[in-house]
Amino acid sequence: MNLFNIFLRIFIFPGFLFMLILALFLHWLDRKLIARFQGRVGPPWYQPLADLVKLFAKEDILPSGTNQYFAALLPLISFASVLTASFYLPIAIQSTPSFQGDFIVLMFLLSMPSLMYFLAGWVTQGVYSIIGGNRSLLQYFSYEVLFLLAMSGTAIASGSWALTDIRLTQIKVTPYIFPQIIGFLLSLAGLIGKLKREPFDIPKAKSEVIAGALTEFSGKKLALWYLTIQLQTVVGLSFLIHCFFSGLWQMNTISGFFIFLLLLVILQCVLSAISAIYARLRIDQLIHLNWHIFIPLTLLHNIYILLK
Amino acid sequence: MSKITVPIGPQHPLLKEPLSFLVSLEGEKVTDSVLRLGYVHRGIEKLAEQRTYIQNIYLIERICGICSHIHSTTYCQSVEELLKLEVPKRGLYIRMLLCELERIHSHLLWLGVLAKNIGLNTLFMYAWRDREIVLNIMEEISGGRVSHSVNVIGGVQVNLNESHLSLLQQNLQELNKRVKEILRSIENDRSFQARTQKIGHLSLEDIKRYCVVGPVARASGLDIDIRRDAPYAAYDELNFEVPVMTKGDVWARSILRIHETLQAIRLCVQIINNLPDGPVSITAPRRVPAGEVASRAEAPRGEVFYYVRSDGSQNPARLKIRTPTLTTLITLPGQLKNMQLADVSAIIAGVDLCIACGDR
Amino acid sequence: MKKLLLNIRSFFYLLPNILEALFSKPETISYPTVTHKPPAGYRGSVRIIAENCTGCGLCVRDCPAAALILEKVSKQSFQLIHYRDRCTSCGQCELSCKFNSIYLDNTYEEAFSKRKDFIEVLVDKTEDR
Numbered sequence: 001m002n003l004f005n006i007f008l009r010i011f012i013f014p015g016f017l018f019m020l021i022l023a024l025f026l027h028w029l030d031r032k033l034i035a036r037f038q039g040r041v042g043p044p045w046y047q048p049l050a051d052l053v054k055l056f057a058k059e060d061i062l063p064s065g066t067n068q069y070f071a072a073l074l075p076l077i078s079f080a081s082v083l084t085a086s087f088y089l090p091i092a093i094q095s096t097p098s099f100q101g102d103f104i105v106l107m108f109l110l111s112m113p114s115l116m117y118f119l120a121g122w123v124t125q126g127v128y129s130i131i132g133g134n135r136s137l138l139q140y141f142s143y144e145v146l147f148l149l150a151m152s153g154t155a156i157a158s159g160s161w162a163l164t165d166i167r168l169t170q171i172k173v174t175p176y177i178f179p180q181i182i183g184f185l186l187s188l189a190g191l192i193g194k195l196k197r198e199p200f201d202i203p204k205a206k207s208e209v210i211a212g213a214l215t216e217f218s219g220k221k222l223a224l225w226y227l228t229i230q231l232q233t234v235v236g237l238s239f240l241i242h243c244f245f246s247g248l249w250q251m252n253t254i255s256g257f258f259i260f261l262l263l264l265v266i267l268q269c270v271l272s273a274i275s276a277i278y279a280r281l282r283i284d285q286l287i288h289l290n291w292h293i294f295i296p297l298t299l300l301h302n303i304y305i306l307l308k
Numbered sequence: 309m310s311k312i313t314v315p316i317g318p319q320h321p322l323l324k325e326p327l328s329f330l331v332s333l334e335g336e337k338v339t340d341s342v343l344r345l346g347y348v349h350r351g352i353e354k355l356a357e358q359r360t361y362i363q364n365i366y367l368i369e370r371i372c373g374i375c376s377h378i379h380s381t382t383y384c385q386s387v388e389e390l391l392k393l394e395v396p397k398r399g400l401y402i403r404m405l406l407c408e409l410e411r412i413h414s415h416l417l418w419l420g421v422l423a424k425n426i427g428l429n430t431l432f433m434y435a436w437r438d439r440e441i442v443l444n445i446m447e448e449i450s451g452g453r454v455s456h457s458v459n460v461i462g463g464v465q466v467n468l469n470e471s472h473l474s475l476l477q478q479n480l481q482e483l484n485k486r487v488k489e490i491l492r493s494i495e496n497d498r499s500f501q502a503r504t505q506k507i508g509h510l511s512l513e514d515i516k517r518y519c520v521v522g523p524v525a526r527a528s529g530l531d532i533d534i535r536r537d538a539p540y541a542a543y544d545e546l547n548f549e550v551p552v553m554t555k556g557d558v559w560a561r562s563i564l565r566i567h568e569t570l571q572a573i574r575l576c577v578q579i580i581n582n583l584p585d586g587p588v589s590i591t592a593p594r595r596v597p598a599g600e601v602a603s604r605a606e607a608p609r610g611e612v613f614y615y616v617r618s619d620g621s622q623n624p625a626r627l628k629i630r631t632p633t634l635t636t637l638i639t640l641p642g643q644l645k646n647m648q649l650a651d652v653s654a655i656i657a658g659v660d661l662c663i664a665c666g667d668r
Numbered sequence: 669m670k671k672l673l674l675n676i677r678s679f680f681y682l683l684p685n686i687l688e689a690l691f692s693k694p695e696t697i698s699y700p701t702v703t704h705k706p707p708a709g710y711r712g713s714v715r716i717i718a719e720n721c722t723g724c725g726l727c728v729r730d731c732p733a734a735a736l737i738l739e740k741v742s743k744q745s746f747q748l749i750h751y752r753d754r755c756t757s758c759g760q761c762e763l764s765c766k767f768n769s770i771y772l773d774n775t776y777e778e779a780f781s782k783r784k785d786f787i788e789v790l791v792d793k794t795e796d797r
Contacts, residue, residue: 037686038433041694127314131333131649198427199499207322207425207653277682279499280427282650283336363732366758430682437695451709457758465763466709489685496674497681 014091016083022091023230024048026237026268033272048230052223060219066124071217074120075224078113082231085109088163089238090251091260098164103155106163107148110235113228114140114194117203120225121213132212135283136196136203142290143193143200149298150187153180153305154243163242170246177244180305184244186298188270191236193290195229197271199278200286237267310335314649318347322425322653325663329640329656336648341641348667356627361387361596364624365459371629372665373454374414377406378607379629380459385540386603386616387461390596397584399463400542405579406446406456407541407605408572412483413442414608415565418660419490422562425657426503431493438486441479448475463589476580484573491566504558508643508655511556520635522610524659527564528556534606546578558658565660595622609633609660633666711757712776714750716790720769721748723793727761727770736761748791
């Protein structure tokens with residue numbers, strides 16, 4: 001691949017610009033759907049872009065006593081790790097470099113933003129930030145485990161930890177959604193917990209801790225956090241689609257691209273519907289739900305896959 | 309475990325009006341809380357002594373935005389009793405109609421705020437969407453959605469004609485259906501129950517010790533309602549029920565308030581079916597003879613109590629108001645003990661504070 | 669059986685409601701492009717029928733916000749001035765007037781950019797010109 005091709009791939013087509021547009025589009029879809037579910041009109045299509053532009057134009061201040069260098073580093077690390085994670089996934093149906101164990105590397109890169117979120121709360125030292133950060137750490141310990149265990153069902157069934165092998169096994173046999181529907185639902189629950197969406201959004205509950213760990217951020221740093229959260233949704237959903245729905249399209253074709261986008265939109269609709277119908281759960285109810293109900297189910301499901 | 313003091317301060321997304329709570333946490337559990345009032349104190353009782361009786365009607369309405377009509381009704385009732393006026397029946401019925409419509413709108417607003425604070429934004433939007441029906445009715449009758457200014461000393465200043473009555477009939481049927489659907493959602497939805505059951509418990513002894521009134525008292529088993537026990541403004545000619553529950557937590561208060569809303573719709577239907585003919589007001593003299601009078605009414609939050617003393621001039625000598633929010637505010641630090649921080653928002657929203665009423 | 673269905677539905681009770689709301693017309697309007705017409709009984713701006721006004725001052729005495737000022741030069745020559753920023757559109761002046769000259773209509777003028785536009789001279793019957 002010559003230099004021009006590399007530049008095109010990293011920055012434009014399945015790279016930075018395309019991911020940005022996809023993230024803003026899915027965010028707009030989420031807000032519009034939730035508004036329509038509630039009987040409202042909803043924002044116009046350019047609203048997430050307008051929010052981003054507005055955030056870049058605002059003043060960027062932090063309370064005195066925070067470590068300015070560290071507070072500027074945290075959103076950059078999260079943004080960079082999510083973008084790096086997107087390179088391993090065939091988001092626009094191109095072939096990606098793959099090696100044994102990149103499943104685990106992808107999990108690790110996707111979980112960096114949650115850790116950085118907690119550290120952001122810790123470094124800005126407000127009352128609300130610390131409480132939000134503590135809650136998000138509890139949630140991080142529980143729902144990352146659920147996500148990893150539930151997605152491991154597909155890796156176990158295909159016999160290797162490389163993403164390409166997972167896809168190839170699905171093309172040969174059947175997309176994993178059909179035999180492993182419980183695993184799919186559990187990993188969807190894990191994804192909601194990871195992304196801190198409703199009903200699991202107690203770390204950033206607006207009525208108790210004003211914005212959780214990000215209360216004191218503003219300006220460019222907050223714009224980077226905002227983009228990180230949207231990108232995490234895109235990459236998480238693409239990961240789910242890759243591991244469970246992979247046999248349904250051909251690689252490197254236009255029709256495959258559109259099927260992938262359609263699946264992304266459908267999964268975003270499912271996430272929005274789940275956000276609209278549930279109240280926010282308390283932190284002890286969340287932990288109870290995870291460790292008493294979800295994890296045992298996942299373990300049973302994985303043992304069943306192992307034995308088959 | 310670390311000890312933190314969280315200011316649920318004067319400005320907070322949880323509160324509609326400024327109120328200061330300093331909640332001391334140990335981990336996630338509340339150990340202590342300190343309450344501070346007075347951020348919206350405007351000195352209404354003192355201002356009322358410097359204005360005439362007619363000007364005071366409009367001042368009293370602006371004590372609270374949500375229960376404004378009840379305040380002006382109680383004030384006009386007390387002055388009419390000092391003047392020994394007999395308000396015509398049609399005027400009393402129109403006053404009662406607006407009182408009940410205000411009760412419906414206040415309870416739907418409260419339900420939306422509770423749902424928003426526990427994270428169920430969909431129920432918030434649905435409750436406020438159904439509240440729009442009531443606000444449109446009130447705008448057609450009186451010209452204002454939230455502050456009506458229909459009371460005068462001696463009756464009301466608006467009249468209902470045929471088009472108003474048919475609009476009311478149609479809309480009240482639609483509203484009845486929707487409020488029943490909301491009641492079913494609250495009774496059956498598990499996530500709502502998980503956030504509101506077993507928190508903020510008040511027992512019957514606590515209620516009697518703090519002299520709590522209103523839906524908070526009725527949800528813990530005390531059966532009081534001024535409309536039935538000491539009827540004012542022709543309530544003795546209508547029949548309705550007063551719902552009472554015994555559990556005493558936030559969930560019981562929610563269900564109780566929606567039952568009260570259904571009873572209020574039933575009262576509105578009775579009022580429009582039995583509306584008597586005649587004038588809507590009689591002219592009142594300007595000078596009020598000397599004397600003192602106390603009058604009560606049932607606001608959406610409980611019993612509101614007015615004391616007016618006159619010394620024969622054009623201004624009142626003393627006006628004392630006791631609003632129901634004051635009684636419920638005192639119980640809040642006791643309710644918050646040993647609750648989690650996430651429950652604090654549900655409890656504060658569930659007890660339906662109207663700080664503007666409380667501070668005057 | 670119905671109880672069992674309700675029990676199952678209680679895990680996701682609002683789902684039929686949100687699907688129904690998705691396919692019906694939304695209840696909110698996009699405000700600056702679409703506006704709401706006030707009803708006929710709406711109390712908006714204060715207007716005057718200047719021929720009927722005799723300068724008795726009943727409306728001035730009863731206004732709760734002190735928004736009407738009567739400047740009397742002599743018995744026949746006076747000016748009635750209305751302060752629009754103090755007016756709360758309550759309608760008490762309309763009730764107090766015995767000569768049917770002051771009333772409230774349906775319109776509501778939104779905003780003015782100069783401070784002096786808020787002071788409106790309703791009746792000018794000064795005769796010493």
